Amino acid sequence: MKQELTPRQNEIVDTALHLIAEGGIGNLTIRHISKRLNLTEAGLYCHFNGKLEIIQALVSRFEGEVDEKEGRLHGWAAVESAMARRTELVLATPDLAHVVFAEELFQGDKEVAQLLFGMMQRHREMFLRHFKEAIEADEIRDDIPLDTLFRLVIGPLRLLIKQWGLSNGAFDLQEKCHELQESLKKLLAKK
Amino acid sequence: MKQELTPRQNEIVDTALHLIAEGGIGNLTIRHISKRLNLTEAGLYCHFNGKLEIIQALVSRFEGEVDEKEGRLHGWAAVESAMARRTELVLATPDLAHVVFAEELFQGDKEVAQLLFGMMQRHREMFLRHFKEAIEADEIRDDIPLDTLFRLVIGPLRLLIKQWGLSNGAFDLQEKCHELQESLKKLLAKK
Amino acid sequence: MKQELTPRQNEIVDTALHLIAEGGIGNLTIRHISKRLNLTEAGLYCHFNGKLEIIQALVSRFEGEVDEKEGRLHGWAAVESAMARRTELVLATPDLAHVVFAEELFQGDKEVAQLLFGMMQRHREMFLRHFKEAIEADEIRDDIPLDTLFRLVIGPLRLLIKQWGLSNGAFDLQEKCHELQESLKKLLAKK
Amino acid sequence: MKQELTPRQNEIVDTALHLIAEGGIGNLTIRHISKRLNLTEAGLYCHFNGKLEIIQALVSRFEGEVDEKEGRLHGWAAVESAMARRTELVLATPDLAHVVFAEELFQGDKEVAQLLFGMMQRHREMFLRHFKEAIEADEIRDDIPLDTLFRLVIGPLRLLIKQWGLSNGAFDLQEKCHELQESLKKLLAKK
DNA sequence: CATGAATGAGACTTCATTCAT
DNA sequence: CATGAATGAAGTCTCATTCAT
Numbered sequence: 001m002k003q004e005l006t007p008r009q010n011e012i013v014d015t016a017l018h019l020i021a022e023g024g025i026g027n028l029t030i031r032h033i034s035k036r037l038n039l040t041e042a043g044l045y046c047h048f049n050g051k052l053e054i055i056q057a058l059v060s061r062f063e064g065e066v067d068e069k070e071g072r073l074h075g076w077a078a079v080e081s082a083m084a085r086r087t088e089l090v091l092a093t094p095d096l097a098h099v100v101f102a103e104e105l106f107q108g109d110k111e112v113a114q115l116l117f118g119m120m121q122r123h124r125e126m127f128l129r130h131f132k133e134a135i136e137a138d139e140i141r142d143d144i145p146l147d148t149l150f151r152l153v154i155g156p157l158r159l160l161i162k163q164w165g166l167s168n169g170a171f172d173l174q175e176k177c178h179e180l181q182e183s184l185k186k187l188l189a190k191k
Numbered sequence: 192m193k194q195e196l197t198p199r200q201n202e203i204v205d206t207a208l209h210l211i212a213e214g215g216i217g218n219l220t221i222r223h224i225s226k227r228l229n230l231t232e233a234g235l236y237c238h239f240n241g242k243l244e245i246i247q248a249l250v251s252r253f254e255g256e257v258d259e260k261e262g263r264l265h266g267w268a269a270v271e272s273a274m275a276r277r278t279e280l281v282l283a284t285p286d287l288a289h290v291v292f293a294e295e296l297f298q299g300d301k302e303v304a305q306l307l308f309g310m311m312q313r314h315r316e317m318f319l320r321h322f323k324e325a326i327e328a329d330e331i332r333d334d335i336p337l338d339t340l341f342r343l344v345i346g347p348l349r350l351l352i353k354q355w356g357l358s359n360g361a362f363d364l365q366e367k368c369h370e371l372q373e374s375l376k377k378l379l380a381k382k
Numbered sequence: 383m384k385q386e387l388t389p390r391q392n393e394i395v396d397t398a399l400h401l402i403a404e405g406g407i408g409n410l411t412i413r414h415i416s417k418r419l420n421l422t423e424a425g426l427y428c429h430f431n432g433k434l435e436i437i438q439a440l441v442s443r444f445e446g447e448v449d450e451k452e453g454r455l456h457g458w459a460a461v462e463s464a465m466a467r468r469t470e471l472v473l474a475t476p477d478l479a480h481v482v483f484a485e486e487l488f489q490g491d492k493e494v495a496q497l498l499f500g501m502m503q504r505h506r507e508m509f510l511r512h513f514k515e516a517i518e519a520d521e522i523r524d525d526i527p528l529d530t531l532f533r534l535v536i537g538p539l540r541l542l543i544k545q546w547g548l549s550n551g552a553f554d555l556q557e558k559c560h561e562l563q564e565s566l567k568k569l570l571a572k573k
Numbered sequence: 574m575k576q577e578l579t580p581r582q583n584e585i586v587d588t589a590l591h592l593i594a595e596g597g598i599g600n601l602t603i604r605h606i607s608k609r610l611n612l613t614e615a616g617l618y619c620h621f622n623g624k625l626e627i628i629q630a631l632v633s634r635f636e637g638e639v640d641e642k643e644g645r646l647h648g649w650a651a652v653e654s655a656m657a658r659r660t661e662l663v664l665a666t667p668d669l670a671h672v673v674f675a676e677e678l679f680q681g682d683k684e685v686a687q688l689l690f691g692m693m694q695r696h697r698e699m700f701l702r703h704f705k706e707a708i709e710a711d712e713i714r715d716d717i718p719l720d721t722l723f724r725l726v727i728g729p730l731r732l733l734i735k736q737w738g739l740s741n742g743a744f745d746l747q748e749k750c751h752e753l754q755e756s757l758k759k760l761l762a763k764k
Numbered sequence: 765c766a767t768g769a770a771t772g773a774g775a776c777t778t779c780a781t782t783c784a785t
Numbered sequence: 786c787a788t789g790a791a792t793g794a795a796g797t798c799t800c801a802t803t804c805a806t
Contacts (some may be wrong), residue, residue, distance in 0.1 A: 024299035026217070029781060041780080042783090050780075050781075104295065105295055144374045145370060148370055155193075159342045160342055186341075220795085232797080233800090406678070413799075424767075425766050429765090486677065489599040527752060533728075533729035537731060569717070603775075604775075615792060616790070
């Protein structure tokens with residue numbers, strides 16, 4: 001399902017991402033993209049069949065090039081690794097901070113909303129699996145419902161990344177992420 | 192600063208909120224609003240000077256009619272009350288769930304972004320004050336940095352409300368909010 | 383035919399004149415007029431039946447309150463008096479400088495154009511009469527065709543007033559008008 | 574600074590000129606232009622970035638394709654040549670008669686007003702230079718101040734062209750222009 | 765004499781897209 | 786792979802005017 005993008009397509013998606021980060025979804029325009037790339041509007045259609053395709057490619061990028069080591073980790077270590085990976089992803093492409101976790105931006109397109117919802121679900125299930133493992137391995141306490149646990153871990157991470165974006169990278173994201181992990185470890189530690 | 196709105200203006204803001212909830216910010220159109228209200232587009236301009244004013248009125252509503260009892264509470268009780276108030280606000284106007292906490296939606300307008308940022312800051316300071324009180328009163332543990340504490344409390348709440356919105360109110364928001372509060376109390380309890 | 387205007391009507395016409403002087407004919411708007419007068423747009427219609435009537439009243443003012451002594455003068459003296467009167471009119475209401483002699487502004491309305499054309503014709507005939515008298519009285523030379531004579535006298539006066547308006551009254555209009563009269567006297571003097 | 578226009582752009586400017594001549598500046602509308610050219614309104618924007626650009630191109634045309642022989646003439650001959658050139662310009666594009674010398678039409682746009690003012694200044698300086706030459710060469714009398722001289726020459730010419738326009742070309746412009754030149758020569762001749 | 769609410773027409777402009785070249 | 790010209794729909798907003806109060 002995951003399409004390989006040509007270099008030019010990647011340029012386009014980069015630009016699209018940048019435009020949203022700059023001025024919101026309303027700033028994502030065929031005209032704007034092509035102007036940034038010194039292209040005609042018509043020229044864009046050589047690379048994508050339409051705006052929707054561009055947005056889909058853009059959203060797909062949220063998932064990042066995952067998996068490598070991810071698969072081999074389990075329990076709380078996997079949770080921390082996943083958190084760190086989000087952070088690294090955002091640091092590598094700061095525009096993402098304004099866009100990931102902003103599901104509302106894409107509410108307009110049913111198809112894209114679906115795509116995003118699927119990603120969120122897979123994401124969530126992955127975390128729930130790791131939580132369960134962590135509990136079973138006695139790494140974390142067992143008196144917090146799983147879905148609440150998910151919110152307690154991902155909610156702060158999302159907020160952290162959003163704050164970092166809104167502040168235009170005014171603080172050290174990695175450090176604050178580490179701080180969050182430490183706090184979570186303290187709070188969730190088995191008594 | 193907070194304008195009193197006429198009944199008609201409130202109708203308009205309600206409609207605007209509904210439109211965003213339905214189809215994202217791109218669905219918020221002068222044309223759409225007026226069509227819903229069986230008005231001419233020109234007619235809208237009798238009540239607001241432009242789209243921006245409507246959005247500002249809409250965003251101002253996020254703060255809700257606060258304060259009543261809020262002022263008298265302190266420490267952790269104030270935190271829980273504030274959380275509950277958010278929940279009630281959303282339950283009273285479910286469209287809000289798709290829009291509050293969606294700062295990105297309004298990135299387009301510099302002015303609105305500013306307005307929102309101001310609200311977030313006031314909100315944050317209020318919470319930090321209450322956290323400090325709660326720590327000093329030995330209600331919660333003191334080994335979590337204040338800003339992380341803020342993220343740990345508000346992050347999950349935001350995520351919860353967003354999930355409720357995305358699922359179209361598929362679960363009992365109030366119950367889950369209560370569950371979140373219980374979990375937080377457990378986690379943050381002084382040892 | 384010349385209507386007496388109520389004080390309020392005069393205020394309105396003054397404002398209208400001012401608006402045109404400020405921002406061109408496109409700035410003459412029912413809304414703008416009423417805003418300047420702290421009136422509702424609807425309120426304006428208590429005083430005039432529509433925009434056209436206001437413009438007509440405005441244009442009628444170009445003729446000014448003439449006649450008093452005008453009637454008793456003849457020949458070149460009458461010409462100079464008429465030139466001076468234009469100058470005084472403009473000095474009394476500087477906004478006029480941007481509007482009189484700007485027949486094009488009102489090309490839009492057939493009726494107003496007619497009105498203006500009539501004024502121009504009467505104006506012209508009056509001058510031609512005086513020129514004839516001046517020639518017959520040997521006040522000026524007789525080797526210039528009458529219509530060219532008209533252009534030679536009125537053309538520079540119009541240009542002078544327009545320049546004064548465009549420069550926002552940067553020079554002494556009366557003095558320059560006098561200078562023009564002197565020059566004309568020299569040039570047209572019987573050899 | 575002077576842009577080369579594409580053929581289509583010239584068509585558009587022609588149409589724009591025609592529309593103003595027909596019904597005043599209020600008649601110059603994107604819609605009207607495009608309708609005349611059997612184009613969509615959106616289609617116009619392929620050729621100009623907006624109304625302002627069209628007006629600027631239009632106004633720039635007032636200066637005409639000058640210079641050819643202009644540069645080689647001096648003194649009174651240059652003045653007469655410049656007068657004739659205006660006349661020819663208007664005869665070639667009669668719509669111009671309703672628009673050149675109608676600075677007020679464009680008072681609305683600050684930028685255009687500036688552009689026009691600049692043209693007027695250059696125009697004026699050129700004439701003043703030629704007047705000075707004519708005086709030094711004893712071609713014309715020297716007892717008229719230079720600025721008044723300018724008004725005495727250009728004022729009648731402007732009025733003549735405007736009259737020709739208002740009368741819809743009812744008389745022979747070239748002949749009347751010649752008559753004006755003859756009269757000026759007589760009046761200004763060295764005694 | 766004045767207002768508030770509304771309207772229908774029309775203003776300028778931008779959008780995503782298409783098609784011939 | 787790219788352009789230039791065009792389109793139809795839609796966007797925000799302003800205009801002159803009306804009408805009930």
